[in-house]
Amino acid sequence: MGRHDPGAGQYCPISRTLDVVGERWSLLILRDLLTGTTRFNDLSRGLPGLSRTLLTKRLRHLERHGVVERSGTRYVLTPSGRALEPVVFGLAQWGADWMFGDPQPEELDAQLLVWWMHTRVDTSVLAGDRHVLHLRFDDDARRFWILVEHGTPSVCMTDPGFPVDVTISSDVASLYAVWLGRLPLTAALRSGRVHLDGSTAVTRRLDEVLQLSPVAPFVAAMRATPA
Incomplete structure (x- = not known):
């Protein structure tokens, strides 16, 4: 299992989950990995507001916690990363139901x-x-x-x-x-x-x-x- 960094200082599974994937860019990286993007350059093109330096940092963070692993030149989800699919698309469901109005x-x-x-x-x-x-x-x-x-x-x-x-x-x-x-x-x-x-x-x-x-x-x- 991935190493835990006690960011919130609470012994709670929700708190520990947020320590690993609770940051905006981490969730968007997971979104793209779950929908089939695997190469660094492709991840970068699909996340234009994210610098390549920060993308590298976030991927390393997810690797360190056992959510993502390198396979040659590709980034692939581990079983624990794939298990986040209902969480990520649960956010899509909630957003569609409650937050998705006209675009800015x-x-x-x-x-x-x-x-x-x-x-x-x-x-x-x-x-x-x-x-x-x-x-x-x-x-x-x-x-x-x-x-x-x-x-x-x-x-x-x-x-x-x-x-x-x-x-x-x-x-x-x-x-x-x-x-x-x-x-x-x-x-x-x-x-x-x-x-x-x-x-x-x-x-x-x-x-x-x-x-x-x-x-x-x-x-x-x-x-x-x-x-």
Whole structure:
């Protein structure tokens, strides 16, 4: 078991748990590890407000307490780390139920959204070795491409130079709303908040290709609950 640092000075399992995982960045690192991110650079890109120095510190802290371990160039959860899944997603459930209202402007980061989206591409739905999804935002001058080659998706911020299968146009807030389960894709398309242009074979199956955030079911369930 991991070494205990008696930060709060209370002999209580809740207190000891908080000593290990009670800090904001530690919980967000666990969120990303639980949803499949394993490499340091990928963890860093998914946590843009966290410096690489502090990320290293937090990972070492989690390693020291037996929650995370190194496996070559990857960080993987130990059995004790994996056992935190209901705790982390319990926070998602509580947040969706009680704290998840309209976004603040500083929370809408187009680059982070595209990064998250590319981690949820279901490449098994796509036939062929290469596909390109182009994302255009009405309120962000940057352009993004999700390139899928041989089943591996990556994010490009310059045109990769291959034919585009589908272009997704939206404002940042609307695509966040779809991604997080606040706005069904069908409703976003009907209202014009999201537009698709491209191959019918891909656009018709976009909801299968681009799976939603792992927390979307909690948000969608809250949306469906009568007031």
